[in-house]
Amino acid sequence: MGIYFIVLSGGEPTVYPYLFDIFEKHDDVGFMMYTNGTLIDDEFADKLLKIGNVTPAISLEGFKEKTDQRRGKGVFDKVMSAMDKLKKRGIVFKTSVTATNNNVDELFSDEFIDLMIEKGAIYMWSFHYIPIGRNPNLDLMLNPEQRYKLAKRVNELRNSKPLFVMDFWNDGTYSQSCIAAGKRYFHINAKGKAEPCAFVHFAVDNVKDKLLRKILQNPLFKSYKKKTTFR
Numbered sequence: 001m002g003i004y005f006i007v008l009s010g011g012e013p014t015v016y017p018y019l020f021d022i023f024e025k026h027d028d029v030g031f032m033m034y035t036n037g038t039l040i041d042d043e044f045a046d047k048l049l050k051i052g053n054v055t056p057a058i059s060l061e062g063f064k065e066k067t068d069q070r071r072g073k074g075v076f077d078k079v080m081s082a083m084d085k086l087k088k089r090g091i092v093f094k095t096s097v098t099a100t101n102n103n104v105d106e107l108f109s110d111e112f113i114d115l116m117i118e119k120g121a122i123y124m125w126s127f128h129y130i131p132i133g134r135n136p137n138l139d140l141m142l143n144p145e146q147r148y149k150l151a152k153r154v155n156e157l158r159n160s161k162p163l164f165v166m167d168f169w170n171d172g173t174y175s176q177s178c179i180a181a182g183k184r185y186f187h188i189n190a191k192g193k194a195e196p197c198a199f200v201h202f203a204v205d206n207v208k209d210k211l212l213r214k215i216l217q218n219p220l221f222k223s224y225k226k227k228t229t230f231r
Helices: 019-025 042-051 064-071 075-088 110-119 144-160 219-226
Strands: 005-008 030-035 054-060 094-099 123-128 164-167
Parallel strands (some): 030 054, 123 164
């Protein structure tokens, strides 16, 4: 079907026991893997170098205090070590951040961006915090002023730093908008359900029950694609 780029999200992909079997089997496909980075040791990095078709996107919440507060004590140091191992081997990697109202200034500060450049990251994915689940924390959402400021700041960084920053929300025109529904991409969740987007959890078909070619032609996907804002 001409699909040669697949993004892996989580949970944590690096704990899957057959991960490298899949990478090796589909050696003509490029994979981007969101990961917390804590399992990227020398052995794992050597496997990535040998396989050659995987780029890790390592999650951070900011510097040590904010990252460890959100992800557990010692995680920041493990991520820094993982980045050093990847850089040493010349493996292409990036960082992934979720902007909230209490870390957005830190994430997009010169100091944090310069650290990512020093560590060898090629680009940075930025996602806005979206409250989900049974007890979502609305207090962490960016306010309108922060979103506006962030849009301007991202452009400033792209024009001044050797690290490409992509803001998944504010850069909707570049990512062909979020709700792609197979126009540029689509999402398969952990249960095999095919969704228009990773952030839109509606599905009428499952890849376990129907061919992907037919799923992409279902009325839900067609309707989303027809009304997509950006062409």
